[in-house]
């Protein structure tokens with residue numbers, strides 16, 4: 130096929146992502162969004178957070194036109210991982226000149242990420258539409274934001290103080306300790322009653338009392354999976370992806386070997402989704418992934434939610450298409 134070309138007059142969607150060659154063609158949710166945009170014949174560009182600059186008082190991006198090959202557009206799941214897209218040369222543009230900027234950079238949520246949200250927020254001031262809202266990406270730590278929905282969260286504590294974390298374990302006996310800024314299950318520990326590792330887990334996660342960590346009561350229903358529910362414009366996709374931990378493992382994350390099984394939302398899932406969805410939408414968090422274990426909300430993913438591809442495949446959905454139609458109706 131021909132290389133990507135810019136067709137002036139088209140809708141222009143810019144994706145802030147990790148390096149294009151680091152995206153996994155069979156799994157990546159951003160690629161589902163790109164495919165949905167290309168099916169709509171929108172102009173698609175990509176850039177990294179390092180390609181955003183404040184220059185002469187305006188927020189500029191060094192973007193590259195991006196196109197899936199015809200084969201990949203027709204069958205992304207079956208695409209050749211070594212050759213499925215074309216990139217144009219970098220070109221400078223004001224981010225406010227795109228119709229939509231999708232912030233899809235994966236964590237780490239480090240200072241570079243924070244600075245990028247500041248620049249993107251300036252672009253919003255200049256008229257850019259950025260999803261998710263950069264200010265809310267900063268405000269809504271994925272573990273802490275969930276604790277705002279108290280009716281739905283398991284007993285928990287957030288502290289850097291080892292004594293408070295020890296007390297929490299003494300009270301609840303079977304506890305999951307985790308970092309506030311982890312992803313993919315990294316640094317997540319289950320500590321049962323009488324576990325000799327209790328103190329070292331707390332010392333490690335808090336860096337000897339210098340860094341806040343979260344403890345939650347262990348939820349036994351994790352054996353039935355950690356359910357991912359996606360919210361588009363505050364409304365849930367009607368199916369969840371239950372990520373079931375592999376044998377002998379606590380963590381259901383697909384990145385930790387969990388197996389994804391699609392299932393309809395329960396009434397409880399719907400209630401949790403409604404509460405989070407309403408709040409998230411009001412904050413400009415248009416695409417969110419909530420994690421539900423048993424009856425409990427454990428995490429609200431806002432930076433770069435995934436599981437689109439798995440749910441699309443299991444239920445014949447087009448979640449990314451629904452998201453784009455929600456964001457730019459009629460485009």
Ligand SMILES: Nc1ncnc2c1ncn2[C@@H]1O[C@H](COP(=O)(O)OP(=O)(O)O)[C@@H](O)[C@H]1O
Pocket residue numbers: 283305307311312313314315317345346347348349351355374379380381382420422427428
């Ligand atoms: N309170 C809990 N009870 C049981 N399992 C949990 C609990 N919290 C986390 N887990 C397990 O650890 C995994 C990762 O935890 P999570 O809080 O989702 O962090 P991450 O951001 O790394 O995905 C979950 O998918 C689940 O399998």
Ligand SMILES: [Mg+2]
Pocket residue numbers: 313314382420428
């Ligand atoms: Mg998780």
